[in-house]
Amino acid sequence: MTPLDDRALDRLEDVARTTDLSHPRYQLGPLIASGGMGSVYQARDLLLERDVAIKVLRGLDPAPGLADRLGQEARILARLDHPGLVPVHDAGALNDGRPFYVMRLVHGERLDHHVTRAAPSLAERLRIFLKICEPVAFAHAQGIVHRDLKPANIMVGPYGEVLVLDWGIAKVRGAAPLPAGPATAVAPGGPGATGPGSVLGTAGFMAPEQAAGDADLDERADVWSLGAVLRELLRDLPGPPPRPVAGIRDRALAPSPADRYPDVTALTRDVGAYLDGAPVSAYRENPFERVARFAGRHRTAIGLIAAYLLMRLLLLALDRPPG
Amino acid sequence: MSSPPDSGSPRFPPTRLSLVEALGSTDPIQRTPAYDVLIGIYWKPVCRYLEVARRFAREDAEDLTQDFFARAFDRGSLDSYDPSKARFRTFLRICLDRFVANAIERDGRLKRGGGLMAAPLDAADAGPAVDPEQLFRREWIRSLFDAALAAVAEDCRSRGKETQLAVFLAYDIEPAAEDERPSYRDLAVRFDIPVTQVTNHLALVRRAFRKEALERLRAVTASPEDFAAEARDLFGTDVQ
Numbered sequence: 035m036t037p038l039d040d041r042a043l044d045r046l047e048d049v050a051r052t053t054d055l056s057h058p059r060y061q062l063g064p065l066i067a068s069g070g071m072g073s074v075y076q077a078r079d080l081l082l083e084r085d086v087a088i089k090v091l092r093g094l095d096p097a098p099g100l101a102d103r104l105g106q107e108a109r110i111l112a113r114l115d116h117p118g119l120v121p122v123h124d125a126g127a128l129n130d131g132r133p134f135y136v137m138r139l140v141h142g143e144r145l146d147h148h149v150t151r152a153a154p155s156l157a158e159r160l161r162i163f164l165k166i167c168e169p170v171a172f173a174h175a176q177g178i179v180h181r182d183l184k185p186a187n188i189m190v191g192p193y194g195e196v197l198v199l200d201w202g203i204a205k206v207r208g209a210a211p212l213p214a215g216p217a218t219a220v221a222p223g224g225p226g227a228t229g230p231g232s233v234l235g236t237a238g239f240m241a242p243e244q245a246a247g248d249a250d251l252d253e254r255a256d257v258w259s260l261g262a263v264l265r266e267l268l269r270d271l272p273g274p275p276p277r278p279v280a281g282i283r284d285r286a287l288a289p290s291p292a293d294r295y296p297d298v299t300a301l302t303r304d305v306g307a308y309l310d311g312a313p314v315s316a317y318r319e320n321p322f323e324r325v326a327r328f329a330g331r332h333r334t335a336i337g338l339i340a341a342y343l344l345m346r347l348l349l350l351a352l353d354r355p356p357g
Numbered sequence: 358m359s360s361p362p363d364s365g366s367p368r369f370p371p372t373r374l375s376l377v378e379a380l381g382s383t384d385p386i387q388r389t390p391a392y393d394v395l396i397g398i399y400w401k402p403v404c405r406y407l408e409v410a411r412r413f414a415r416e417d418a419e420d421l422t423q424d425f426f427a428r429a430f431d432r433g434s435l436d437s438y439d440p441s442k443a444r445f446r447t448f449l450r451i452c453l454d455r456f457v458a459n460a461i462e463r464d465g466r467l468k469r470g471g472g473l474m475a476a477p478l479d480a481a482d483a484g485p486a487v488d489p490e491q492l493f494r495r496e497w498i499r500s501l502f503d504a505a506l507a508a509v510a511e512d513c514r515s516r517g518k519e520t521q522l523a524v525f526l527a528y529d530i531e532p533a534a535e536d537e538r539p540s541y542r543d544l545a546v547r548f549d550i551p552v553t554q555v556t557n558h559l560a561l562v563r564r565a566f567r568k569e570a571l572e573r574l575r576a577v578t579a580s581p582e583d584f585a586a587e588a589r590d591l592f593g594t595d596v597q
Contacts (some may be wrong), residue, residue: 037401038499038506042530048501048565049529050570050592 058172059124060088060136071100071107071202076139078121086123090134101133107202108135110178118169118198140197146185149267156275159267160305165196165307167260171298174253177207181251183259185266206252238262242289254291257301261286261294278308281317377579392430398425398504398577402496403453406411410489411457420552425456433494444586445579450493498591505569506530509562518562520548524555524588525562567592 038046052062063076066087077088091104105125125135137289143151145162154162166188170180180201187200199343241258243251264283266274277285282304295301295316304314311331313319319327329336379391397423400422407418429435429452514520524544532538539547541555550558574591578584 038503038530039533041535043499043502045529046506046566047498047591050502050567081429264510290550 036295060086062088064267066296069200069202072104077136079136085139086136087120087139088134088136090128090273091132103202104133104135106205106206107200110173110201110204110206111135111137114169114173114176115180116169116172118172118196119199120167120199140191140199142190142191142195142197143187145188145190145196145263146266148190149185151272153270156268156271156279157309159271160279160309161198162190163260163264163267164302164309165194166198166263167298167302170256171181171261173201173204173303174256174298179205179207179251179253180256180259181205181244181261182236182239183256184236185263188263207252241291243291252291253297254294257286257294257298258288258291260298268295276308277323278314278317278319282314286314374575375580377436377440378439381433392426394576395435396426398500398573399497401448401503402493402587403449405496406453406489406493407448407457410487410492421457421460424460425453428456440580440582445577445583446494446497446587447490448579450490453543501573502570503565504573505566508567508569508573511564512565519561520550521558524548524550524558528555528559529563 044060051080059079059081061078061080063078064084065073066076072089072091074087074089074298077086078084079086089107091100108122108125111119115121120137120140123136123138125133127133142148145166148154148162149159163175166183170183173180178201180198181203182200183346184197187198189197189199191197191199191217237245239262241251241255244258261283264286268279268283274280285293285304286295286301300315307314311327313324313327364433376391376395379387380395382391383389403425404418404422405420407413408415409583411418413421434452434456435449442448443451510522513519527539527544527547541552544550545552548555571588571592574587575584578587
């Protein structure tokens with residue numbers, strides 16, 4: 035056989051890099067994202083003639099347990115029907131035996147990229163944060179803890195919709211734990227991918243008890259991670275965040291689960307209260323702050339009353355008899 | 358040892374020793390096959406690198422390649438590889454550059470100018486820019502894939518899968534340009550098979566090719582970390 039020419043070499047490089055997604059129903063498109071467990075490709079559903087996303091187990095020789103994790107992720111997403119979660123359409127195995135599942139193709143950008151690009155105001159950031167909390171609270175109600183909440187796993191769509199992705203290491207209450215996968219280190223913080231390991235999660239976004247390998251962690255681990263997400267959302271604001279918001283963040287990030295919000299609903303209640311100008315449970319305000327908040331919350335009514343009183347004073351002054 | 362490879366399929370070390378461990382072994386049963394594996398994949402990239410990037414005449418490039426591997430075998434100069442510092446492929450190229458620099462200094466036979474250029478690429482008359490690292494990487498991949506393809510072809514022929522192989526060659530290897538690439542329907546007509554079989558045949562041989570290429574990569578990388586890094590680059594995926 036003659037040596038490969040440049041064109042054949044280019045094609046073989048493509049062959050080497052292309053997942054063997056030979057499946058009668060789905061036509062493989064470009065790679066969208068790659069994480070610790072799987073790669074996500076855009077694909078065409080030839081049966082229903084629509085674009086979808088396919089998550090395929092990474093690696094030609096995956097570690098034991100990863101296939102189970104991908105299957106569990108698909109089942110979790112299929113169980114959770116919420117607008118803040120990506121619906122699963124199908125699941126199966128490729129010709130080479132690797133499992134995959136098909137989900138809605140999501141358009142948008144990662145939370146951290148969105149914040150950098152759009153530079154939203156504090157109130158906008160808090161409203162995004164509330165949208166992040168909604169599907170997480172919904173999952174908690176179904177007995178599922180995400181365990182890997184971080185900006186890289188949160189997508190903001192072009193119309194402001196927010197989706198929480200990557201439920202690959204979620205814990206299902208009452209289910210037997212899956213093998214942790216290869217014994218690699220915990221993924222570094224920031225935008226990096228989740229690293230499968232004996233301790234699952236991402237440093238910097240992982241609750242202390244999760245980092246310590248606590249097998250009995252509960253929803254409050256996600257509360258901590260949401261606190262870390264909130265911390266990131268507040269990071270590049272001009273000036274420090276308002277004290278009540280900092281108080282909410284700090285309570286969510288309390289090292290001891292007992293000192294945190296008991297659940298995501300309590301956390302969102304505080305954030306919503308701040309946005310409504312109401313007091314928050316995580317911060318005890320002084321009398322001046324209370325008056326200022328009251329004035330801010332009722333500024334329209336106070337303005338109207340003040341205008342009314344001023345007008346009455348003027349009328350009184352004009353009615354006074356001369357001399 | 359120390360001869361150009363005559364086939365695209367290097368033999369493999371008989372144990373699970375890493376390549377560097379086998380290269381540094383005092384046991385010739387480990388060491389000689391390891392060098393054969395090394396030469397099987399690296400001979401052509403080294404020779405091509407010397408010819409194109411370092412601009413030696415072909416004969417000089419071949420002589421230097423021969424000398425480089427012979428010296429590496431005799432002196433164990435590749436045994437000092439440290440996976441934490443660089444990939445083995447990069448390390449080998451750096452060793453090669455040092456070897457060439459010493460050879461030029463030592464040997465008056467390799468004169469600059471005329472047909473015996475040994476000028477670095479950044480010389481003013483170097484012509485179109487070629488990134489030496491990229492060139493070496495590409496030639497290394499070519500050598501690796503050549504070997505994998507030869508093994509796949511041999512396996513297909515031995516198992517009576519000539520049609521599968523022929524479809525693969527006709528679609529992925531033989532076309533000289535993208536617009537000469539046949540459609541699946543063309544291939545179906547040409548080989549008298551249904552279009553769906555074209556897909557299946559391509560998938561089968563491509564899968565076999567990936568597997569062979571991956572195994573060869575495992576054999577010519579120096580450590581599990583080196584293998585994982587190269588595999589991620591080449592296959593865009595994690596492998597254990």
